[in-house]
Amino acid sequence: MAGAPSEEKRVTWAELYFDLVFVFAVTQVSQLLHHHHDWTGVGQALVAFAPVYWCWVGTTVQANIRDVDSPRDRIGIFAVGLSGLFMALALPGAYGDRGALFGAGYWAARIVLFWLLWRVPGVWRGPYGVGAAVSGPLMLAGGLVDGPARELLWALGATCDLAAPFVFRRRLAKVVYHPAHLPERFGLFLLVALGESIVGIGAPLAAGRLHPAQLVSVATAFAISCALWWLYFGFASEAMRFAVETASSRRDMIRWVFSYGHLLLIAGVIAVAVGFGETVAEPGRALGVGTLGLLYGGCALYLLSFSYTRRMMFGVISPTRLAAAAVVLALLPLMVRLPALAALSALAAVLIGLNGLEHARVRRAARTPAAGPDRSEACLAPDLG
Template structure:
């Protein structure tokens, strides 16, 4: 008697970034490059402040649609994503004009940001899902200051933009899923005709991101930022005389970016060292990814500026290079502390030394040459790999009982 064997369920196919998502991420290349150019030359405090503000705005617009594509999957509306891409391209193109104080470009950037955030809020409203991990994507309170800024001038315009970003972060860390549901129900009751208005519970579901797919998209963003560092050095080197100093700087910059790549991907998750897929809630992991990416983009801009000053770095450029690397390591300490086994050891032995050493180089390295400064940063970045390797080679305790 032949019996049919029970069907074995096929393993779920591993999901990767779609062609549309990769096309969307190409906009990140243009945006990061334009924003990094704000730190060229000898950047001052105002340049750094504008860089931080625009990077946060650009990353916020990008993550809203990254999460939408992650949750929607095959149901992603292509036209909506393409419209958001166009809006982000307008934002990127307007960055130089904003830096130059042009009101027209500043209004264009603000309007494009408003449109992109409006599109993001609309797709979630239509899906009737609650994105618990990033509620700012579904709310519009952070967009209101950007709307007001259309009639403002600098510097008030920039303060309004900063207020909008701060409100988004406030919503992300304080608003709960229950608050979003109640607001959604109240909105639907207001929109419903009076004759049909009733107190029934409206169906709503919770959106849970695919951790592996999200990690891939976040990692792609960090790869784009590291690639921008290579592009910055290549662009500056193409206009500089090819001599020993340029060769030394090119080698040092390459080793520095490779060491950062190794820390971010071989010893981390989503481009953040010491982070794992579930060691931090997404509400904390996503801002951490944003800030780490911002430090790497600033470092990339500093490397490009270093290729323009092969003899000695200006003080502002040296501080930009060193403080961005220090910030990178300091932020990764948040992820290191989430490691239950040896988080404190890594913080004391790896994170704090690597965050302190660049600041010492920035403060006391005024007499050092450009190439020497970058090679010192390479040594700092290689320390975590050397330390972990040496610790792994240590012999453990002898399991044999004593005689």
């Protein structure tokens, strides 16, 4: 296991302020997906979201391995935040006339992160060096061309960034991570995405007249959002913290469960949020395949991601969440001709039922004498799903 720091690291106020930029960025990604939610639009939104997410990940890891409560590091965090703000402003026209701004904002963020970490052994010649020297230039080059060439260059840049922690994993073995800080940070980003689901519920109805069916639709969609929150913070978050604290290779746990796993979780929540935005205002209208795909497909991705993270943490899958994802996908084609409220209600029933089942399993495991004093069992139980 990597050497453990002497005291627990907490999230700083500068990091929380930095997160506000990414609240806006997630909203902009949602808008991009809202306007184009066919397969091409989903692919474009994912390619645009990956660099935004990776800027946040890079800053979070930098804050984890350094003491960032200094003027230099605070200014560095705010500089990355400004770059992220430029990227967010560019997102609505990222595949139009704002591509260069998006690419330049990303490269600027990677250069700042490289400057902040170039003295840390095993880091600057790894993912941060790749970001400054390879993926950043690719993103800018993509912004300067049009059409499929832009998508190709951006996809290549995103792939380079996503692959870098795996390719340079030996160099990252020298880095000492604070185990409590990263689960808190990634949980906060998931909260940002869940906040977007609240916006998706309320924004379409805020300006117009309300009728009872819409209020029922709002309540049902909010129940879905609460159920998604509960699946993570009620059952999985402590298991993730326990896993990173006790891992024989902390860097691998951080890479697979947090850097990669949370990209899937957050992408799923954003898709659900966009689905809400096109559903709650007209509860009696049948939804199109695209909207159902976002709502049900995003939920299924969220559930399947837990099987992936649990496999990485403990070597087993999450059977109840895997089964729930299968039910969600099986229901999707049956919902095409039904009213939006029926689609929301069916999804809410599956998620609430899943939470109830997992709660019962956790209580049953807690009553088992063998699990009582054993901390590993106690932490495995919350992620039994």
